[in-house]
Amino acid sequence: xxxxxxxxxxxxxxxxxxxxxxxxxxxxxxxxxxxxxxxxxxxxxxxxxxxxxxxxxxxxxxxxxxxxxxxxxxxxxxxxxxxxxxxxxxxxxxxxxxxxxxxxxxxxxxxxxxxxxxxxxxxxxxxxxxxxxxxxxxxxxxxxxxxxxxxxxxxxxxxxxxxxxxxxxxxxxxxxxxxxxxxxxxxxxxxxxxxxxxxxxxxxxxxxxxxxxxxxxxxxxxxxxxxxxxxxxxxxxxxxxxxxxxxxxxxxxxxxxxxxxxxxxxxxxxxxxxxxxxxxxxxxxxxxxxxxxxxxxxxxxxxxxxxxxxxxxxxxxxxxxxxxxxxxxxxxxxxxxxxxxxxxxxxxxxxxxxxxxxxxxxxxxxxxxxxxxxxxxxxxxxxxxxxxxx
Numbered sequence: 259x260x261x262x263x264x265x266x267x268x269x270x271x272x273x274x275x276x277x278x279x280x281x282x283x284x285x286x287x288x289x290x291x292x293x294x295x296x297x298x299x300x301x302x303x304x305x306x307x308x309x310x311x312x313x314x315x316x317x318x319x320x321x322x323x324x325x326x327x328x329x330x331x332x333x334x335x336x337x338x339x340x341x342x343x344x345x346x347x348x349x350x351x352x353x354x355x356x357x358x359x360x361x362x363x364x365x366x367x368x369x370x371x372x373x374x375x376x377x378x379x380x381x382x383x384x385x386x387x388x389x390x391x392x393x394x395x396x397x398x399x400x401x402x403x404x405x406x407x408x409x410x411x412x413x414x415x416x417x418x419x420x421x422x423x424x425x426x427x428x429x430x431x432x433x434x435x436x437x438x439x440x441x442x443x444x445x446x447x448x449x450x451x452x453x454x455x456x457x458x459x460x461x462x463x464x465x466x467x468x469x470x471x472x473x474x475x476x477x478x479x480x481x482x483x484x485x486x487x488x489x490x491x492x493x494x495x496x497x498x499x500x501x502x503x504x505x506x507x508x509x510x511x512x513x514x515x516x517x518x519x520x521x522x523x524x525x526x527x528x529x530x531x532x533x534x535x536x537x538x539x540x541x542x543x544x545x546x547x548x549x550x551x552x553x554x555x556x557x558x559x560x561x562x563x564x565x566x567x568x569x570x571x572x573x574x575x576x577x578x579x580x581x582x583x584x585x586x587x588x589x590x591x592x593x594x595x596x597x598x599x600x601x602x603x604x605x606x607x608x609x610x611x612x613x614x615x616x617x618x619x620x621x622x623x624x625x626x627x628x629x630x631x632x633x634x635x636x637x638x639x640x641x642x643x644x645x646x647x648x
Contacts, residue, residue: 259469259470259473264518266513267429267431268431268513269431270432270433270435270509271434273435273436273437275436276435276436277310277313277434277439278309280313283431283434284314285317287350287391287393287431287432289319289350289391291320291348291349292314292320292321292351293321293322293323293343293346293350293351293352293363294307294321294324294352294354295324295354295362296323296324296327296354296355297325297328298325298326301354301397304439306395307354322342322346329540330358330534331362331412332414333365333413334414336366336369336411339365339369340366343390348390350390351390351391351393352393353430354397355398356399356403357410360396360403361408363392364389364392365409365411366390367389368422368424370389370390372384380418380420381420391431392428394432394434396435396436397440397443398443398447398451399505399509400450400541401512402458402509402513403512404435404508406423406429406512406514407428408428409421417535417620418624419531419532419535420531420624425514435505437498438498438501441496442495445492445598446540446600448598449542449598450540450541450542450543450546451542452542452598453543453546454508454542454545455484456484456511457527457542457545458511458512459477459516461523462477462522462523463516463567464523465520465522465632466563467519470520473516474566476515477516478571482571485571487504487507488504489598522631524629524631525633526549527545528624528625528629529548529552529621529629530544532624533607533609535620536620537608537612543600543607544607546595546600547601547602547603547647548643550591551643553587553591554585555643555646557581557585557588559633560633561584562580564584565583565584568587568590572590574587604647617644618641619637
């Protein structure tokens with residue numbers, strides 16, 4: 259196991275009706291004026307936004323709003339939010355939504371105190387040294403951004419989809435998590451979120467670090483729990499217990515605990531980022547296509563941890579033929595994704611003829627000559643993996 263620092267200061271307020279505590283929490287963390295960031299759609303239709311505004315009014319906390327955040331969030335909304343915060347003297351950001359909203363809020367939080375372009379942080383031209391405090395009311399379990407210091411934003415003019423990781427400054431001060439707020443999510447969005455959660459675990463699980471039994475078992479147990487709970491959520495959208503388990507798993511999957519002491523991979527995420535940047539597909543659905551292709555390639559090139567995944571997660575009997583075990587695991591994973599309504603090929607994703615050469619070029623322009631840590635992948639290997647997703 260590698261040396262590590264794990265820092266996770268977020269206060270999680272979990273359960274029914276917890277969104278009613280938003281006024282107390284923003285006050286607790288020193289807010290004098292709040293920017294509410296949200297997408298639209300469900301938070302307006304189900305009156306969640308209205309309830310939050312009423313809660314802030316009850317505490318006499320002034321606020322302004324920024325709506326219209328889209329899936330695969332883009333830089334233009336970040337610039338709009340930065341300008342609004344500066345003009346209105348906002349000192350706290352409240353994200354009401356899922357990963358796209360939270361990631362936008364984090365980007366705004368970095369940009370307000372910075373004299374340059376917030377995008378400097380995403381292209382590694384500058385380092386985040388300060389940020390506004392933020393809180394979350396989670397409505398979509400998927401990205402895990404409610405418990406992480408990560409943010410992913412797409413540059414609209416170049417279609418670069420890049421991320422930052424600043425846990426010491428960008429972990430939310432609090433995250434309100436009421437599973438009831440997820441009851442009305444469309445099945446496809448629920449399923450895509452589940453794939454994203456699983457991918458966050460697997461990116462950490464597939465590593466070459468020795469003596470990580472505790473971290474491995476955390477990952478494996480979490481994956482098995484998700485595999486058990488996911489069909490319940492799809493079949494019974496208002497099953498509180500199943501929704502609660504999926505929501506909590508999303509946070510655990512991405513707050514860092516599943517990767518402590520390990521060299522994480524992230525090649526599949528980086529490869530999918532190019533797909534969703536160019537074709538604007540749902541991120542989790544894209545991962546359901548890319549991750550099995552990545553695992554299929556690994557079955558022939560670095561099989562050990564894939565075979566362990568096969569045995570411990572899917573209960574495939576151990577065998578001397580580790581490649582066969584690994585390929586069985588890929589089949590099980592694909593069948594699971596299909597069973598909850600997800601695509602497992604580019605065509606099923608709605609991209610019958612993807613420009614794979616473009617995806618490869620953009621990937622390595624953005625991430626360098628090699629991506630990943632489980633196996634360092636060059637253009638030749640990422641091209642092969644993209645083709646396996648056909």
